[in-house]
Amino acid sequence: MSDPEFRRLDARMLLVHPVQEAVRLFPALLAVFVTGRTSGRSPWWDVAAFIAVVALGVSRWFTTRYRITGGQIELRTGLLNRKLLATPADRVRTVDVTAPIWHRLLGLARVEIGTASGTPSERIVLDALAAPIAHALRAELLHGKEIRASDAGLVGPEPTSVGTGSESLLLQLDPRWLRYAPLTTSGLLTALALWGFAVQFIGAVTGPIEAAFDQFRAWGVWITVIVLVSAATVWVALLAVTAYVLAYWDFRLTRHPGGTLHTSRGLLTTRSTSIEEGRIRGVELAQPLLLRLARAAHLSAITTGLRHAEPGGGAGVAPLVPPAPQQVSIDVGVAVLGDPEPLRVALVGHGPAARRRRYVRALLPAVALAAIAGFLEWRFDLPLAATAVGFLLLLTAPFLAADRYAGLGHTLLEGYLVTQEGSVYRRRVALQRDGIVGVVVRESYFQRRAGVATVVAATAAGRQGYAVLDAPAPDADRLVAELIPQASDFRDG
């Protein structure tokens, strides 16, 4: 076929790019304005800086071009450093279509193409195309449907809409799941971030703060603590629900017969991610403590070519189920893997040595902390309440250790390595054995004395390595031999 022309990004980006540049260069702009005020320089410098930023933004539109030829995606970028990025289309693993609020108002969407190598410099980002073109581009990249440049302006409805095509719906967000939001850590994290931001301005509002302290004095210690704790809880819960709604509103997981999984979600920023199913190396079922107590869980796919920093997922982890009832997460996991066993099978425990290590590792820091608290109490006569906090950890440590041991285990199935660990953040990982590219066996001095070893299965997907923690040494050796059959010569180690 003849090589198609290079195409530009959507012309509406001429409006968005300058704003993006202004945000990116905000500190520099601020410096220009501030120094201009204090030195009494001509205000034309401010105008010049502003024009420079706008010109920079506009230039991005003029210098970015892309095209998709027979088997290759090419992206040209850069004003001074011209760069040509080319990637074979069959290396495409994931396609991410994101539309932040500005993009949505203008009918645009950003396309991010994740390739097998997964290094950020090799990611192809088209920011942005008209939304229908973006969705058509995704279909073309993942399902090999041809769209010609001439058609690009008049592409039909986006392939995600219900009724078009033969996608099957695996999951749709149930608004009742919002009740799990306060049990996730996202609210706490948001609250801490907001607090860190607010602390910088705390000097400006001393009046209300003094009034609050007067009120606290009037209430006394206990009422103050109760009021503060309940206020903080409500505040964190509200933030958590907000975060959940923003991230997961209208969450849908569908399966395309062409062999891709497709998620779409988001209230203000919508994001839809397509993952080639053949490249999914497994799933991760995560149950933070509070979610576990409520019999809830969330599920992610372990895959290559993703780079999200999302709640509950690191690099290469794509959410498949938001925090939802455990049974829902497991059912979706079974449907994605096509195998009911990995998420339901009973695991092999790691024995008394591993249990002892759980207790030692939970109790040692707790004992140390209690000792420090006791010493400070004895030397400096601290208030009893402060010392009690030091001993609190000592009370919870045995339960933590027992729960960590109860959750510890692994098993090797025909197609999958299944491993589970953790108490505060428990997760079960089912990793395809075909996707394991190497094995690392870690033994600290104390592990060797206890006769256990940690086996890490290295993979190109997800977190890159998944550990079987503190397995008894013979089990660890057997695991290595079965994961890497080629290694049988090394038994003498």
Added chain:
Amino acid sequence: MGSLLPLIAAQAIWWWRDPASPRPVQWWLVAATVVLGTAYLAVMPQWRYRVHRWEVTPEAVYTQTGWFNQERRIAPIVRIQTVDLTRGPVAQVLRLASVRVTTASSAGPLAIHGLDHDLAVSLVEQLTELTVSDLGDAT
């Protein structure tokens, strides 16, 4: 030795900059550094040398490293993506070299340090030959 240098340098700067030197606590620090440093230099290199081993078969590469904390790494030949040979300044003087074997995962690179240079070069050639025919890196 490299890990001891910052400790020694920090103490030297303290002696030099603090007008109240020598304080008793500084003498205690020197004594601790000498005792622990000597023990470390006497034990660690030998322990480490005793643990270190590597092997290459037509099927897989294997390394064992560490001393207090030990690590065994295994990568099948079919999964190898790159083979690098590196020589630092000290290694060049001693005619040594390191071979680094990477797979598609960032969790599992294998490094064989302190090889004789000629041996390292032939090892790289051998590994390159073994890997050249194989495709399929499980990405």
